[in-house]
Amino acid sequence: MDLTDKEYVERCRDGHPEDYRMLVHRYQGPLFSYLTGRLRDRSEAEEAAQESFVRAFLSLNTLQKPESFYSWLLGIAGRVAKEQFRFLKRRQQDREVAETMMANAAADHEEYPLDEAIAVLPETYRQVILLRFYEELSCQEVAQRLEMPLGTVTKTLSRAYALLRQELQARESADQTISQTEHP
């Protein structure tokens, strides 16, 4: 039976670093997707994802709310992505690559609402979303994996969609307010 993020974090802190594997497995897909959005380059995104997981592991003791592991990881990944840019900019020999990447890459201030909305979902809902879309399981397979009836899976998905839409709307209206303030 899978443990919750909080339980895995606590086990890692209690001297079971092997259990970190479960968290990496759980979040490698969404984290990679988020970083691909930011860096627009798969191999850079993969490198940044690895680095983010390793840094997160090393700072695990500073994580205040273990249940918010993924949201915290996303913050670390954002910083890693920024550093990766700066690093590429500095490396003369990579000038061309960097220029291409800079041209392609999303602007630093760009938002990643879907990733961030997934990160703040309560874990029950996030878990179903991750299995369904990032592990590409069918609803029946999700039901088997989580040992729950199929009807519960569709209901959880339905609720997760509602929460995601609410969160996305909230973010969009906040963005609009900001842009109206900046450009009256």
Next chain:
Amino acid sequence: MNCAECRDNLVACIEGLLDREESLQCEAHLKACASCRAEYAAIAHLQQRLIAHGHAAADVSIVEPVMRRVLQQQTKPERNTIMSVLLKHRWGFGLGTAAGAAAIMLIVLLALPKTQATAAEIMSKGAQAVANLTSIHLHGQLRTLPADNFSYINADCPFYTIELWKQFGPELKWRVEKPGRVAVMDGQSTVLYIKTANTGTKVPHPSSSAFDTDWLQRIANVSNTISSELNNAQAKGWKMDTTEETAANGRVKSIVTIHARSGIPENDYVKNVFFENADTRRVYRFDAQSRLLEAVQVYLVRPSGEVLIFDLSQIDYNQPIKPSIWQLELSEDVNWKQEPQKLPDNEKYTSMTAEQAARTFFEACARKDWNEAGKFMSPVSQGLKNYLGGLEIVSLGESFTSKAYGGQFVPYEIKLHQEFTVRVSNLNAAKRCVVTGIYDSKLQLQQDLKWTNEPAILPNNDAYVRLLPAEAVQAYFDAQSKLDWVEMRKFTSESDVKETKGQVEMAGKQGLDVHKLMPVFEVGEATWSAEQSAWFVKCRASQTKKWNLALRKDNPAGRWQFDGGI
């Protein structure tokens, strides 16, 4: 179908999970209701976004590379402080692989009692209850070192989990695992895999125990273990108590406590007197009805009090064991430790005494002749090359043997030198040079010091501002050598001080003389790096190490092979 029913079914409808009739009803409602149609479109749109998002990441697989890095970090608590970087390998045996040196510290856990009749009866019936096992699974924890095989016990170490699975018939198989390393005998061969170093050792035949799992294997033969404990206790006249407890589920448990007394000092394990002869209290918990042994705890009895050192908390009898337990999923790039093959000049090595072998090995390390050193261990890891390269031999003593270990120990004293670079910056509000990172001799970052807050402006700040980068590094080392944490904090982050202090305390608890362990630091030239806006100061640490090299020659080539003790 009304709106509420339709919305309840929207996800199932989009996922194609409705039966034909429900599906038709849903579609009919959607045609008629603009509001539900809009809801359907919104969900379908979101789902498409999620599918696209997820699909882009579907084939990514970074679990193994991340775990390798994470576990590597884990094996070097050294990464945290300069001291631990320098004192690498200091704390124990088991550098790696081989069946081991640590076997000596071995516990023969269960060796003894004397009695009230009831205790003897409980033990004796407990032995009968498990006389014909087909399989067993033990789960517990042990105070030990992470970088050792499976048998070292030290009351001052933290707990690590340890598990054993054993199938007695039709074919003997077993697996022993603790964090970072696992040994598996699948009926054909015996493999030890050290996850943290990604190294493996394979013995191409079945074995009943290997890689320092012997004591645990013996415990797994529970019937023999209990009988032998009872016989020993009776023979040696040790006190036995029995009590009863009622568990939360109402079942009655019989507790047998055995007070093993030897009067032998506890901790000189190389001389063979650690566990089996040490004063211990062993607590056996049996289910009164089924007579099955359910748990064992072993406490080391010290003058200062008792310490729980081994806690076997769960025993499963005759449960089917999944076939995957006997399989090891190994990555392709495992470094396999090779069995030594006969050399053209093999005799030169087989005729050596253990002392001569130790000297030849150390001398090869001193001149960085890794080909020659490789004749005593294969492969010589890069970490070990960095650690031992350029050493000086101070002295070698006479070899000795130890009961539980099949090889020999050679006492040695060597002087080790290690080069590294310290990154220093004064771009802070206090304008003092402070340490911000440690690099190895190849300028690979070993330790990135995180400053949570800017360095504070000290009352006598100017005196520190005037220090040149190399002088600041020297002062940092001086403070560290004197264990002056307040002074050290002026040059480094709080976490660095905290970690160093923790390691010094840990070393003290293990009975090591911290002042003697402390390296002698030499500080060289400082170079400015415009790219990093920091100074890089070259340094060298020298330290003396006194220990026992473990060597064994029970291999096909008959040559002495390094087995631990660096």
